[in-house]
Amino acid sequence: MGAHDRPPSKHHNPHAHVIHQPGRRLLFKIPLKFVWNKVAGHGKRSGNAALNLVSFIDFLITTVIFLLMSFSASGEITVDKNVKLPKAENVEDIIDAPMVAVNGNQILVDGTLAGSTRAIEELGRMQKIDELFNLLKNKRELWKQVQPNKPFPGVCILQVDQNVPALVVKSVFQTAAFAGYPNVSFMVGKLPKSG
Amino acid sequence: MGGVDVGEGGGKKKATNTDINMVPFIDLLMCTIAFLLITAVWVTNSRMNADAQVPGPPNPDKELTPQTPEKVLNLHIGETDFALVWKQGATVVSEVRVPKPPPGDSPIIRYSDLAKKIESEWNTNGSHRDPSDKKLDQAIMHTDNRTPFKEIIAVLDALYATKRKVKLPDGDKDLPVFNMTFSVR
Incomplete structure (x- = not known):
C-alpha cells in the first residue's frame, strides 16, 4: 500500500497532484482516523464482509422447487380475447381437444370463423350451425385418418363468453353433438375451494 | 462459502x-x-363436463330387453327459484323448490343453497352409489333461452358439488354424482 498505509498528512505535498500510487481511493480524503482505519482494513472489523450464502441458496432452491411444481409442459391454452370466461369451483383439468370459442358476435373453431352468434339470437330459436358442423366434422375425419386404430374420444371444449345467452350455447352444444362430439366441456376459470 | x-x-x-x-x-x-x-403459465383454466346423450348404434347381436327407466333429475332454472324434479319415465317421483338468492354485487354467481339441496336430493333418490358403478346419475337442465351463460355455469357448479368415489383403472377418483345435459325442444 505504501503511502496509503498512513493517514493523509496535514502538510501539503507539492507533487501529490502529479503522480498517484495505485490503490483504493474511496473515503481516503476524509481526515478522520477511524474512517481511514475502516477503509484500510486496520480496524477491528474488516471493510470486506463475507456474505453468508446458505440462506441465499436456500431461497433459490425453494423458488426452483415451487416453479418446477407449477410447471406445465403442455403450455398455455389460448383463450379468445373477446371471451370473458365464467368461474367455477368444481372443475377438471383441461385436455387436448378442438376449441370452439363463442363470443358476442362470432363462433370460431381453433381461430377459424364458424358462424355468427347474432344470427342465432335474431332467429330466436335453436338451430344447427352449418359452418361449425362442417368444420368439426372435418376435424373428426382428420383425427380418424391420423389415428385409425384408436376410438374417437368425441370431446370438444367450448370457450363461451359469460354473457352469451343460453340459446346460442344450446345451438353450439347440439351442433357439436351432431358433428360427432357428444362429450362437450365448458372452459371456465378455476375458483379456489371454499370451506 | x-x-x-x-x-x-x-x-x-x-x-x-x-x-x-x-x-x-x-x-x-x-x-x-x-x-x-x-x-410459467400463470392463468389456469379448467373445464366442466356435459354430455349430449347421443345414443350409439344398436348392437344387432344383442337381444333388446325392456328396462325400467332410471330416475332422472330435471333441474328447472326459473326467474325466482329452482325446481328439482325427479322423474322416472313420465312419472314425477318428487319435486322440490329452492328460492334463488337475490343478485349481489359480486360478478361471480354462486348457489350454495342449491348445491346443498341437490346433495340431499341425491342422497334420497340417487341410483348410482357403489364405487364400482362407473355410471353417473343423469341431470337435465331446463333453462330459458335468454339465461346468461354465467348463470348456467353457476347452476352446473352447484350440480357438480356433490361427489362420490369411483373405482377407475388408474385408482379411486372423486367424481361428480351427476352428468348434465340440456333439455331441448
Missing part, C-alpha cells in the same frame, strides 16, 4: 478441507429460475 469437511488429514502436502466453488451452482439455480419464470 460452502465447504466439505473430510476430517483431519494426515498428509502434509494437500489440505483435506476443500472449499466448493459455489458460483457455478448459484449460476445454475439462477438460469433454472429464469427459464421457469419465462415459461
Whole structure:
C-alpha cells in the first residue's frame, strides 16, 4: 500500500497532484482516523464482509422447487380475447381437444370463423350451425385418418363468453353433438375451494 | 462459502478441507429460475363436463330387453327459484323448490343453497352409489333461452358439488354424482 498505509498528512505535498500510487481511493480524503482505519482494513472489523450464502441458496432452491411444481409442459391454452370466461369451483383439468370459442358476435373453431352468434339470437330459436358442423366434422375425419386404430374420444371444449345467452350455447352444444362430439366441456376459470 | 469437511488429514502436502466453488451452482439455480419464470403459465383454466346423450348404434347381436327407466333429475332454472324434479319415465317421483338468492354485487354467481339441496336430493333418490358403478346419475337442465351463460355455469357448479368415489383403472377418483345435459325442444 505504501503511502496509503498512513493517514493523509496535514502538510501539503507539492507533487501529490502529479503522480498517484495505485490503490483504493474511496473515503481516503476524509481526515478522520477511524474512517481511514475502516477503509484500510486496520480496524477491528474488516471493510470486506463475507456474505453468508446458505440462506441465499436456500431461497433459490425453494423458488426452483415451487416453479418446477407449477410447471406445465403442455403450455398455455389460448383463450379468445373477446371471451370473458365464467368461474367455477368444481372443475377438471383441461385436455387436448378442438376449441370452439363463442363470443358476442362470432363462433370460431381453433381461430377459424364458424358462424355468427347474432344470427342465432335474431332467429330466436335453436338451430344447427352449418359452418361449425362442417368444420368439426372435418376435424373428426382428420383425427380418424391420423389415428385409425384408436376410438374417437368425441370431446370438444367450448370457450363461451359469460354473457352469451343460453340459446346460442344450446345451438353450439347440439351442433357439436351432431358433428360427432357428444362429450362437450365448458372452459371456465378455476375458483379456489371454499370451506 | 460452502465447504466439505473430510476430517483431519494426515498428509502434509494437500489440505483435506476443500472449499466448493459455489458460483457455478448459484449460476445454475439462477438460469433454472429464469427459464421457469419465462415459461410459467400463470392463468389456469379448467373445464366442466356435459354430455349430449347421443345414443350409439344398436348392437344387432344383442337381444333388446325392456328396462325400467332410471330416475332422472330435471333441474328447472326459473326467474325466482329452482325446481328439482325427479322423474322416472313420465312419472314425477318428487319435486322440490329452492328460492334463488337475490343478485349481489359480486360478478361471480354462486348457489350454495342449491348445491346443498341437490346433495340431499341425491342422497334420497340417487341410483348410482357403489364405487364400482362407473355410471353417473343423469341431470337435465331446463333453462330459458335468454339465461346468461354465467348463470348456467353457476347452476352446473352447484350440480357438480356433490361427489362420490369411483373405482377407475388408474385408482379411486372423486367424481361428480351427476352428468348434465340440456333439455331441448
